[in-house]
Amino acid sequence: MRIPTTPGETYAVTVTVPCTVSAVMSKSSPLLLITIEEPGQYLVVAPTAELYITDDSALVTRSFRSAPVCMSLRSAAGGGVDVTEETEQTLGRDGREDNLNSAGFSFVAAQSGSLKTVSIQGRSSMEFHHNPVWLKVWKKTEAGQTFLGLSANSVVQENNLANVWTMPENTYIPVGAVITITTHGEGTKDEETYLMGGEEGRLLARVAAITPQEGIGCLNDGGLPLWNYLPVCTLSFIQKVSLSQYARILPVSPEAFAALSSKRPQTLYFIMESAPTPESAPL
Structure with missing residues (x-):
């Protein structure tokens, strides 16, 4: 025809x-x-x-x-x-900013896709350590925290810079899920149980205040999101897209x-x- x-x-x-x-x-x-x-x-x-x-x-x-x-x-x-595209979700962009040392943070995924990178802005003032830090990604379920992946690289966090971690390709995040990212030093990075990284694995980040929301925020040493802050952060995703939408x-x-x-x-x-x-x- x-x-x-x-x-x-x-x-x-x-x-x-x-x-x-x-x-x-x-x-x-x-x-x-x-x-x-x-x-x-x-x-x-x-x-x-x-x-x-x-x-x-x-x-x-x-x-x-x-x-x-x-x-x-x-x-x-x-x-x-199969066609894929890279998309982003930003956190901690609108609220009053501060510096915070935490065990990580929890947030709601705004989209589905394989998490590619996590870029977190370092503190703006002195207080840092010189040891490498890894990220772990978890999904909150009724049974507790489910391990999704360990970052492919470690980062020695720096002030006033974007500290970037790369995730393995199979770190899939569904839209609407409550996702927790924790930071770890060498001693705890290989554990797949929900434990914090301790003093040597803290996240040293620039953060922004958020409207209080249950289960969302920066983590204390017990792994609970008790601080109403999120790091100034950009998460990049790789996701499949409909072929009918693209040339x-x-x-x-x-x-x-x-x-x-x-x-x-x-x-x-x-x-x-x-x-x-x-x-x-x-x-």
Whole structure:
């Protein structure tokens, strides 16, 4: 079937059988854009005013969001390519700021995703130690605290700087969960029971006052959020996104641009002879 399109716009093509998607050319045969091997949803950037799809039952929907950096092959399998994006949640940005030494903090996750990094602003005044500190991440459940992961690196915390910890890829956090992050020195970092890090594992952070909320705040040495503060902190997440919301760059041929006018502004495309596999594509 033939689908009218706007050159330069991105379309999500949902198919139920293997098929091909081509651009209809005004002075030559259709230009193959992608060969689909399995049912699923795929995206193409329309280089001409029509697409030709060999699956007559395909659904074609225009996409309205910009693209993350991602490449695909002419031949696509596996129901489409997983697309991920990096998002952030910030804590302790609005309240009155102070310095605080604590055992960690609890907060409510505003989104789902794999926790990638935790960046915490160090104290603004003197009082620090020179030993490495690790982070542990926990999820509060009815049964207590469930261990989610240990940071891949330790940090010797510094004043007036963002101290950044990186988390392993499988540290998944669900939206709405109460998450606790605790700090630990060498002696307690390998324990998967909910214990605090002690004097040598304190979080030395710049914090901001919050509206009192049960179960949320900075932790005392017993692991309880008794201080109505949260650190000035940015958490970054990696999450999968709906393919229908994003464009994807596909390899195209220079002939695809023959029908485009040179008298008005044009969208610039990269012409690629080959592309990396989805697994190795940069994000």
